[in-house]
Amino acid sequence: MDKNNFVPQIPYGTRDLLPREANQKRIVEGALAGLFSRWGYDEVVTPTFEYMETITLGTGNAMQEHVFKFFDKNNRILGLRPDMTTPIARVAATRLKERPLPLRLFYLTNVFRHEQAQAGRQCEFYQAGVELLGAPGPVADAEIIALAVEAMLEAGLTNFQIGLGQVSFINGLMAESGLSPQEQHRVKYAMVTRDLVGLGEIVAQSGLSQAAGELLKQIPLLHGREDMLNDAYRLVNNELSRAALDNLADIHKLLQGYGVERYVNFDLGIIRDFDYYTGMVFEAYTPGLGFPLCGGGRYDTMLASFGVANPATGFALGIERLLLAMERQGIGVNVRVKDVYIAWAEGKLAEAIRVAKECRKAGRRAELALASSAKAAAETAIREEGYEELIYIE
Numbered sequence: 417m418d419k420n421n422f423v424p425q426i427p428y429g430t431r432d433l434l435p436r437e438a439n440q441k442r443i444v445e446g447a448l449a450g451l452f453s454r455w456g457y458d459e460v461v462t463p464t465f466e467y468m469e470t471i472t473l474g475t476g477n478a479m480q481e482h483v484f485k486f487f488d489k490n491n492r493i494l495g496l497r498p499d500m501t502t503p504i505a506r507v508a509a510t511r512l513k514e515r516p517l518p519l520r521l522f523y524l525t526n527v528f529r530h531e532q533a534q535a536g537r538q539c540e541f542y543q544a545g546v547e548l549l550g551a552p553g554p555v556a557d558a559e560i561i562a563l564a565v566e567a568m569l570e571a572g573l574t575n576f577q578i579g580l581g582q583v584s585f586i587n588g589l590m591a592e593s594g595l596s597p598q599e600q601h602r603v604k605y606a607m608v609t610r611d612l613v614g615l616g617e618i619v620a621q622s623g624l625s626q627a628a629g630e631l632l633k634q635i636p637l638l639h640g641r642e643d644m645l646n647d648a649y650r651l652v653n654n655e656l657s658r659a660a661l662d663n664l665a666d667i668h669k670l671l672q673g674y675g676v677e678r679y680v681n682f683d684l685g686i687i688r689d690f691d692y693y694t695g696m697v698f699e700a701y702t703p704g705l706g707f708p709l710c711g712g713g714r715y716d717t718m719l720a721s722f723g724v725a726n727p728a729t730g731f732a733l734g735i736e737r738l739l740l741a742m743e744r745q746g747i748g749v750n751v752r753v754k755d756v757y758i759a760w761a762e763g764k765l766a767e768a769i770r771v772a773k774e775c776r777k778a779g780r781r782a783e784l785a786l787a788s789s790a791k792a793a794a795e796t797a798i799r800e801e802g803y804e805e806l807i808y809i810e
């Protein structure tokens with residue numbers, strides 16, 4: 417191959433973050449880390465890869481085909497983490513087992529999933545998230561949803577809506593319907609992908625009574641404010657679904673206390689793409705972005721799979737999605753300006769180094785020229801590079 421024509425490529429679904437984007441990411445992440453810490457959450461860092469058994473134990477089978485897998489020297493299968501909830505559950509059930517509950521943990525890190533790549537959906541992406549472990553009930557769930565709202569506001573986004581659902585509502589209806597497990601799986605898949613036509617076909621083929629079929633097809637349409645919960649209550653006859661609606665009403669009351677209820681709508685069609693959810697689930701949407709910016713929910717059985725039965729709830733926010741949404745909505749991130757460029761005449765380098773050192777000590781962002789130059793050339797350079805000030809040593 418002709419060396420001069422070789423253009424090295426990066427793997428499918430990955431991206432380089434160039435200085436501007438990397439800078440924006442760091443600023444937003446810094447703000448989120450500060451927010452999570454003010455809410456009492458501590459940061460954890462876990463390995464980029466885990467044994468495949470660990471990932472499967474946590475995320476269930478649905479995620480399997482999305483995991484990047486490879487082998488270690490002993491031929492054990494490893495996987496790049498597809499999310500942080502599983503590694504955190506592992507840590508909570510092992511090394512943090514003796515800590516008093518609840519545990520509040522946060523993370524800012526990359527995760528990996530095989531996906532059809534597009535703007536805002538890459539195979540490697542960054543998440544900011546929190547997990548609240550060892551806490552059952554609506555008080556913990558409301559804290560998580562309120563914190564998700566605050567996280568988006570903290571980043572500078574104002575135009576977004578959270579859709580709040582409850583997987584037990586759907587599970588109750590499924591149990592009531594008498595569909596086979598395979599059919600239930602297909603119905604859920606159609607709901608995750610919001611495939612209403614597919615859902616209609618499954619229901620038609622299932623042999624369900626007209627009334628039961630209509631009820632299932634209605635689920636994705638059950639969204640709105642509080643009065644929708646009452647409508648949904650009248651539609652269902654089973655305890656599980658009704659308890660799910662009561663749970664949502666309790667969470668909603670608490671969200672009013674946080675003053676964030678205007679950001680939250682109910683959406684009973686949300687079930688999310690992880691199998692581990694057991695209670696409330698939510699997703700945040702913003703104009704100009706075709707997929708959720710943020711998502712989370714309650715997962716009360718995952719920690720038991722790691723040996724310590726504890727309820728848990730949490731969410732993760734996609735950093736690239738957040739930045740993309742902000743860009744599309746014209747919301748700027750105040751990236752650090754270049755303060756001062758220090759140029760010098762022949763023989764003046766030592767003095768220029770001293771001046772640069774003083775500027776940096778004072779917290780200014782100072783770039784030192786690497787060769788002497790005439791003052792006019794230095795003036796052109798600062799205009800092109802966007803520096804606010806030139807210090808010319810002569």
Ligand SMILES: N[C@@H](Cc1c[nH]c[nH+]1)C(=O)O
Pocket residue numbers: 498499500501545546547711712713714715729730731732
């Ligand atoms: N891990 C989930 C978000 C979540 C955190 N905790 C509970 N759910 C995700 O990546 O979408």
